[in-house]
Each structure stands twice: as structure tokens, then as C-alpha cells.
Amino acid sequence: MPNTRDEAYWQAIAQRYDLEPGPINLENGYFGRMSRAVLAQYQEHVAFINRSNSVHVRQRFEQGENEQIRRQLAELIHTDPEAVAFTRNATEALQSLIRNYNRLQPGDQVLISDLEYDTVKGAMRWLAGYRGVEVIEVSHAHPASFDSLVQAYRDTFSRYPRLKLMALTYVTHRTGLVMPVEAIAQAAQEHGVDVILDGAHALGQIDFDLAQLGISFAGFNLHKWIGAPLTLGFLYIAPQRLADIDPDMGEFHYPATDVRARTSYSTPNFPALMTLPLVFEEHRALGGASAKGARVKYLRDLWVSQVRPVPGVEVLTSDDPRLYCAITAFKFTGRDQQVMADRLLDEYNLFTTLRSGAAFGTCIRVTPGLVTSAADIGVLVNAITRLNAD
Incomplete structure (x- = not known):
């Protein structure tokens, strides 16, 4: 199975996908991308x-x-x-x-x-x-x-x-x-x-x-x-x-x-x-769900491990490895989550999405994908930390 931390390997995988210029997409949970080869065949x-x-x-x-x-x-x-x-x-x-x-x-x-x-x-x-x-x-x-x-x-x-x-x-x-x-x-x-x-x-x-x-x-x-x-x-x-x-x-x-x-x-x-x-x-050639799941969990861990200790930020998803995958949600305590999601986009070029309907109220959902890099996660950590300090 490929090393989840090997950025060179995963960025080579990311090159198989065409990306539209624009924000860093941390909303990969809506639907996935086709690779360039799959798109061409389709x-x-x-x-x-x-x-x-x-x-x-x-x-x-x-x-x-x-x-x-x-x-x-x-x-x-x-x-x-x-x-x-x-x-x-x-x-x-x-x-x-x-x-x-x-x-x-x-x-x-x-x-x-x-x-x-x-x-x-x-x-x-x-x-x-x-x-x-x-x-x-x-x-x-x-x-x-x-x-x-x-x-x-x-x-x-x-x-x-x-x-x-x-x-x-x-x-x-x-x-x-x-x-x-x-x-x-x-x-x-x-x-x-x-x-x-x-x-x-x-x-x-x-x-x-x-x-x-x-x-x-x-x-x-x-x-x-x-x-x-x-x-x-x-x-x-x-x-x-x-x-x-x-x-x-x-x-x-x-x-x-x-x-x-x-x-x-x-x-x-x-x-x-x-x-x-x-x-x-x-999917099989990449290592299937084992390889994909391990990579996106690693990216998730990168930002959650740095953000969870920050006062004023509430990570809503457990750190028990049995209970999470790529998707994790958080809240800025006492803030309007829509305003904060808008600021992530407007000030830091990070695209996330709001989720509501649960007992805990509205949250911001972050979902890395196969094209996400560790550097992208660094931008997210910096953004959350700075916005929380405002």
C-alpha cells in the first residue's frame, strides 16, 4: 500500500485529474472527480x-x-x-x-x-x-x-x-x-x-x-x-x-x-x-479503499490534530480511528458559522460547506480528497487559527 505521507507520490496521483482554477476545494464529499482517463473514456x-x-x-x-x-x-x-x-x-x-x-x-x-x-x-x-x-x-x-x-x-x-x-x-x-x-x-x-x-x-x-x-x-x-x-x-x-x-x-x-x-x-x-x-x-490499481481511506484520513488528522486544542474551535468528530474517515466537521464557538465559512472562502480561498439538521446545530464540514495536498491542509490550519483569533 502506498505511503500516506509520501506527498510526491500523491501529487503524482493528483496530476491524473484536471482541476478548474479557483479555491482550494475542501468539499470533496458532494461528489468525486473522474480521472482524466475515465473522463476521456466517458x-x-x-x-x-x-x-x-x-x-x-x-x-x-x-x-x-x-x-x-x-x-x-x-x-x-x-x-x-x-x-x-x-x-x-x-x-x-x-x-x-x-x-x-x-x-x-x-x-x-x-x-x-x-x-x-x-x-x-x-x-x-x-x-x-x-x-x-x-x-x-x-x-x-x-x-x-x-x-x-x-x-x-x-x-x-x-x-x-x-x-x-x-x-x-x-x-x-x-x-x-x-x-x-x-x-x-x-x-x-x-x-x-x-x-x-x-x-x-x-x-x-x-x-x-x-x-x-x-x-x-x-x-x-x-x-x-x-x-x-x-x-x-x-x-x-x-x-x-x-x-x-x-x-x-x-x-x-x-x-x-x-x-x-x-x-x-x-x-x-x-x-x-x-x-x-x-x-x-x-480504483483497484490505486490500492482500493484501504489506500484511499488511509490517505484522506491522514490529511484529516493533519488539520484536526492542530485545530482541536485551539480554544474557541470545537471539532465535532471523534478521534477514535474506528469512527472517522475523510470528513470531519467543526464549529467556531459562539460565531455565525455561515459568516465564518464565507470568510474561509473570501479571505483564505478555502471552499468548505455548511451542514445543519443535527442536534448540535450548524457546522462547517471539511472533506479533503485525492487531489488535496498537505500544503492545502496547512492553509486550512492557518486560516482557522487566525479567524478564531479575530
Whole structure:
């Protein structure tokens, strides 16, 4: 695995990506970049499909190319092709799983936390009106500990015995907190609660085995940390649990025994899908999630280790290496976080983003990426320190 501190190596990797002149981007959590090679191939596929139109799609893509790509996706997450179906993004995947989960009865309870993605919260609350269930929401204290997170869920399962389904975010988009999924899923199973996992930020940063984690239902993005074109995600359903998710709104293009019936059938982004083999190849050649995750965690540690001791700055994400990845959030105590984020951009040329909706209020999210250098992190540390002193 490449040395996470080898700036020459990682800057050589960064040279594989084209960057628009402008601010230092520390908001790499929205979506990832394609490498120059992936972008070129994607553009070639766009031009080719535009020329060939349905001839290639009907004769080649639908007759086998798509299955080859699906098998490669399954290999990426160490599962069977029969367990995965492409979607346009993680949100679409998770909404399909929540909407079509068929084991709920009126009066049952479903669980979310304040850290879930807003569309996931919305989908779970939708169940209240359409399935007659009660939504339970828990809030997590920050910084959290491994044991406190697990115990919070254990206490919740005991307090609400009618819980049947919960949403759980692997890497929370607000603070980057990495949930102890395996321990929480085990506790949920002991109480008869099914877990739908939001893996949008996990894939490409964390090595995981869904079976080992005890996860039967999950949704992922391919355009965040894997480096694929936009409009690509997928859902996962453990084959033995397929019957617990209904075909999506009577979907008939695939038989009820096919996982692909669990999401809407539509004309996909064929050029993007056709580019995935190269995306997967580059991901593996770089060392996969182990190498990527280690590099971005190192960059995260560079700034957090220097900023956390500063009075007036509150880092909201734990330093337990099991509980963080690239993403970490912080606050300027007693300040307007929007004003401070604007000053980071206007005065120091640093682009970050605000996140809100959690119990702790509004925070500034910092997310380095593969093109981020240690020098960029130095600019961030200097900016936070100086702004805090104003």
C-alpha cells in the first residue's frame, strides 16, 4: 500500500485529474472527480452511444455487456451479482428499499437519528402516513464514542419494543462520524429490527463485508469515492431477504425473483455504466479503499490534530480511528458559522460547506480528497487559527 505521507507520490496521483482554477476545494464529499482517463473514456462512450443510438444498446449492452459490468460491481463489494441492482444514486436506492419494505404493520415503529441524510429521514417519515407506523428519532452527542453509540441504540431498542426497521448511515454526511455498524446491526438483530444501511460515503473509503456487518439492505453511490461519472449508484439486498422488499410499484420488466425489480426501470446513463470497468480498474490499481481511506484520513488528522486544542474551535468528530474517515466537521464557538465559512472562502480561498439538521446545530464540514495536498491542509490550519483569533 502506498505511503500516506509520501506527498510526491500523491501529487503524482493528483496530476491524473484536471482541476478548474479557483479555491482550494475542501468539499470533496458532494461528489468525486473522474480521472482524466475515465473522463476521456466517458466522453468517447457518450459520442459512441449518440452515434449508434439503440443499435448498440439493444444488440450488445442489453444482451450481455450490462451483466459483465454488474458482475464487476458485485466483485467490488464481495457479493453475488444477484444481490445488486444499479440505480442513479444512493438516495434512489434507499428510497426504493424503504418504500418497498413489506414487513411493517400499522402500529409498528421505525427508527432514524438526527445524523441521517434528509431524504432518508423524509422517506422514513413517509412511512408514518402510508403504513401507519410511528417514527422514533434519536439524537447523538458529539464527539461520540464507540461504546456510547452502541449503547444509545441498545437503549432505544429496549425502550421501543415495537421497532421493526431502522435507517443507519455508515459514514454520516454532516460530521463524517463512522458508525459502528457491525455492533449496532447485531444489537438490532437481537431485538428483531431490520437495518437499511446508507453507504453513500463508505464505498471507496472503508473496506467492508456486508455479510460480516450483518447488513441485508443497503444503498450506495459510485460517484463519490469510487470516481465514476455522476448518475450512478446501486442497491444491495441479501438474496435470502429479497422477498422482504416488494418489486417497485409493480415493476414487471424483471421477474419478482430478480433484485432489479426492486427499483424503477428506466433508460439509464449507458455511457456512464460502460465506463465503470475502467473506474473499477483504477480504483483497484490505486490500492482500493484501504489506500484511499488511509490517505484522506491522514490529511484529516493533519488539520484536526492542530485545530482541536485551539480554544474557541470545537471539532465535532471523534478521534477514535474506528469512527472517522475523510470528513470531519467543526464549529467556531459562539460565531455565525455561515459568516465564518464565507470568510474561509473570501479571505483564505478555502471552499468548505455548511451542514445543519443535527442536534448540535450548524457546522462547517471539511472533506479533503485525492487531489488535496498537505500544503492545502496547512492553509486550512492557518486560516482557522487566525479567524478564531479575530
